[in-house]
Amino acid sequence: MVNEMLGPGSSENLHSYLHARDSGLAHELLGPGDGRALDVGSGEGEDLSLLERRGWSAVGVDARRRGRDARSVLGVAERLPFRSGSFSAATCILVLPHVSSPEVVVREVRRVLRPGGRAVFVVFSCSPLNLRIAVTRYRFSGDPERFSARLYRARGLCRLLRLGGFRDVRYWRSDYLPWMTGLMPAALRSRLLYALDRSDRRLSDGPLRLFARKVVAVGVNG
Numbered sequence: 001m002v003n004e005m006l007g008p009g010s011s012e013n014l015h016s017y018l019h020a021r022d023s024g025l026a027h028e029l030l031g032p033g034d035g036r037a038l039d040v041g042s043g044e045g046e047d048l049s050l051l052e053r054r055g056w057s058a059v060g061v062d063a064r065r066r067g068r069d070a071r072s073v074l075g076v077a078e079r080l081p082f083r084s085g086s087f088s089a090a091t092c093i094l095v096l097p098h099v100s101s102p103e104v105v106v107r108e109v110r111r112v113l114r115p116g117g118r119a120v121f122v123v124f125s126c127s128p129l130n131l132r133i134a135v136t137r138y139r140f141s142g143d144p145e146r147f148s149a150r151l152y153r154a155r156g157l158c159r160l161l162r163l164g165g166f167r168d169v170r171y172w173r174s175d176y177l178p179w180m181t182g183l184m185p186a187a188l189r190s191r192l193l194y195a196l197d198r199s200d201r202r203l204s205d206g207p208l209r210l211f212a213r214k215v216v217a218v219g220v221n222g
Contacts, residue, residue, distance in 0.1 A: 017193055018177070022214065023047050025174055026091045026120040027054055029218045035088030040077050040109060041095040045069040056089065077105040082112045090119040096160075097124045097149040106164030113221040121161065123152040125173065125215045154215045166219025173204045173212035 023046075030037065033055020039047050042060025048071050051058035060072035061080060075081040077095055090109050096102040109119050124130055130151055152160075154171045161169045176196055196203075204212060 018175070019046070021175060021197070022093050022122050022216075023050060023091075025172070025216055026093055026122055027051060029120045029216065030054075030056075030089045030091065030118060033057075035114075036086065037089040037091070038080075038082070038087045038109075038112060040080070040090060040092040040105070042072050045072050047091065047093070048072070051091075059087070078108060080108045080112050084111050085114045086112050088114055088117050090117070091122075092119065093122040094124070096121060096157075097151070102150070103160060103164060106160055106166075110165045110219075110221050115221055117221045118218060119166065119221070120216065120218045121157065122214055122216050123157055124149055125212055126151045126153050127211050127213050129176070129211055129213045152215055154217075157215050157217050161217055161219040164219075165221065167222045169217060169219040171215055171217040173209050173214070174200055174216055175213040176200065176203050176208070176211055177213060 027047075027050060033051070035057065037051050037056035037058050039051065039058060039060045042048060042062045045060055048058040048060050048069070058071055059082075060069070061075045061077070061082075062072060063074070063076045073081060077092070077099060078101060090113060092105065092109055096105060099105055106121075109121075113119060154173065158169045158171055177193070203209065
């Protein structure tokens with residue numbers, strides 16, 4: 001999946017690789033395009049083009065709108081600036097770990113979905129490979145309630161979606177990238193990323209699944 005986007009020769013750009021992996025899996029779970037899709041936390045809008053290639057009419061929302069992409073609007077995930085039932089699908093990739101009220105975001109995402117609409121959420125997991133995130137979770141910066149990122153257990157994420165009104169909630173584990181990957185020589189890093197990409201699904205079904213750095217959950221509005 002990610003190889004089709006990047007190819008093993010392009011994986012030197014670690015951020016691009018990780019972004020493509022997370023987005024590719026989320027978009028795959030949404031299925032073929034059928035109406036409007038919302039990307040919560042759209043950033044510079046890279047995923048909007050990917051969603052459109054899959055047949056979706058894509059719209060993005062971000063608290064810090066970057067550029068002048070007409071497909072994106074300025075807004076926060078806790079108060080999405082859209083009417084209820086406006087979208088057939090939604091993605092929320094690595095947003096819940098960075099907000100203080102994830103339950104509010106989940107409810108808002110469900111609100112803007114039409115009945116039967118599907119949403120995909122990607123979060124950081126409670127994996128030993130996320131030790132650096134866990135250590136720096138409470139990083140104070142003037143606001144005593146501010147933290148760098150929240151880690152999730154798979155069951156906890158699924159419970160959050162169900163409490164937010166989603167049904168048929170399912171989850172997958174993904175991303176076994178060691179934290180020291182960015183320090184590796186480019187050629188070695190490229191080979192490692194290629195190997196991990198090919199074995200991701202197999203690792204997620206075996207005893208090493210608890211080392212996955214991400215949890216991906218999908219739910220249906222209903």
